[in-house]
Amino acid sequence: MSKEFWRWPEYRRTVPGKDWKNAEVVTAGVDIGSVSSKAVIMTDGELYAYSIMRTGSSSPDSAQKAMDRALEETGMKLDDIKYTVGTGYGRVNVPFANRAITEIACHARGANYIWGPKVRTVLDMGGQDCKAIHCDERGKVTAFLMNDKCAAGTGRGMEVFADLLSVPIEEVGPMSLSVDKEPEPVSSTCVVFAKSEAVGLLRKGWPKNMVLAAYCSAMANRVSELLEKIKVEKEFVITGGIAKNIGVVKRLENIIGFKALPIQEKFDPMTAGSIGAALFAKALYERSAKST
Amino acid sequence: MTTAGIDMGARNIKVVILKDNKILSKGIALSGFDQKASAEKAFNETLTKAGLSHDDIKRIVATGAGKDVAPYANSEISMMGADALGGAYLFPSARTVIDVGAEEGRAVKCDDKGKMIDFVINERCAAGAGTFVEAMSRALEVKLEEMGPLSLKAEKAVPMNAQCTIFAESEVVSLIHAKTPKADISKAIHDAIADRIASMTRRLGIQRDVILVGGVAKNVGFIESLKGALGVDLLVPDDPEFVGAIGAALAPAK
Amino acid sequence: MIVHYGYKDGSGEYFISVDTDKCNGCGDCVEACPANVLEMTTMMIDLEDKLVAAVTEEHRNKIKYSCAPCKPEETPPCVSACKQAAITHTWKPQ
């Protein structure tokens, strides 16, 4: 198999300069997706530590592994966490969770926390999915859309093209902008058929940068159509792997008519669901503490 | 009267010559880079096989995805119309014709005269057509023609979750890593596409007899999986990939 | 919040959208659906648990096929069953 550029590394992180022992309440969110498992620990509703791991064949084991990794180096034990919410497709299989909440509710809540109420539109394009979220001026999520069915419009689709043309993924964007004239976008949406189309273009003598330009602009068109469904307004942020591809971002900004906010890497967008879960955990904990 | 049908498929070009509703000869060629040139060659070879010359052919009707660039044609018919006519010609009892080709899956409802009543189509997504099986055979490192027989040897049903060809490739690779027998993976692949084709066909209401045509109808693994998914028996003609071309050759003058 | 379940792929655009503000949790759409595509799920909205309609995970990525017999471009059973008008379909084969 060819090199898989889209593979992400497993890792953990503790936010520097915080002591969890000073916190009043420690809560956690665990998001078990089909591909990755994320655990987030929050102190008084602020991000404290997290881990991102690959999901194995068993959800309970994956949950445990992600949690253990997040706890590493913190000196914290599972017992120190007051309330844990599980989310994602494996949410009912998180053995140490107090309850489960659907990933859509958690994603919406997490997006809001990460990007703040000023942001109206969020586009998160990861390796295997694409999410679009719209929030109102009160910071409430008004629309949510996730597409993880089709590889077109995900990092994986771009990866297939990078492989086909033997261009490192990080060079795709700049290379696609180095054309004298913008070519017609690739007409097939389907990555499989777009690939055959690209092979045809190369045979006709098109240089690589033209083929990449044709694909980046097809992807920008496609993403803008998804955004239309949830209504795109300022401020607009793009996260996930595709945010780093200026070939797609520039073309997308041209289509929608305004610019995306600059990338902030303060939070890993992959953790949005688990952050939402940990925030719900805090609220639920406080409510149950009040009622007893 | 002698007529010819040319089916300009995405993968193969099929030519059929009919005389008074009897098949005189058939020809097939890869569509290749220059579809028109390949079609000319296939057509002339099929003529020679029938011992005829171009002037003997009263009418030449084109169908298929590339019908606009078909050579010699003086008329054309939709792929669905051709499926219905060709299907009813081979099996007069056919009321539902399912055609799965390289880049498209279709189902056509027809009457006893081969007239199309309704149709449903899946196109432009490789996951609903023969390309899906081709891509999976590459991921599985099994020759395409061996996929079907291999699938019949499966012992266990394993689910495939990905609904996209690209994601399914990765799923097949991880099934291989998990030491799943290749026969079981092959069945999972055929079950997955059969499930999509069956659900698509349900839109028409499944009326018997159901016949299966198109290039993918040569795959015994797919036939078995589709029977299971539809819950009815399927009639499959010999040379199922020629049904469209036969239908075109039968098309009435416009 | 409007949750769009479904996808856009090479063959077109297929979405079932549920307005969780309008949905009152009655479950009529789930009853009406012949293909078990819909379910009631508890969603956390403004910190309250709310029972709302959703598309099952099993069907989310294949509604084009699962819903085909209903002809969703007309008015499918789930939409007619919903008195709150909380469900809409987008069906745009290309």
Ligand code: SF4
């Ligand atoms: S259109 Fe192509 S890329 Fe998209 S789901 Fe279908 S097979 Fe996959």
Ligand code: SF4
């Ligand atoms: S369109 Fe039909 S199958 Fe689809 S959700 Fe509605 S009732 Fe169910």
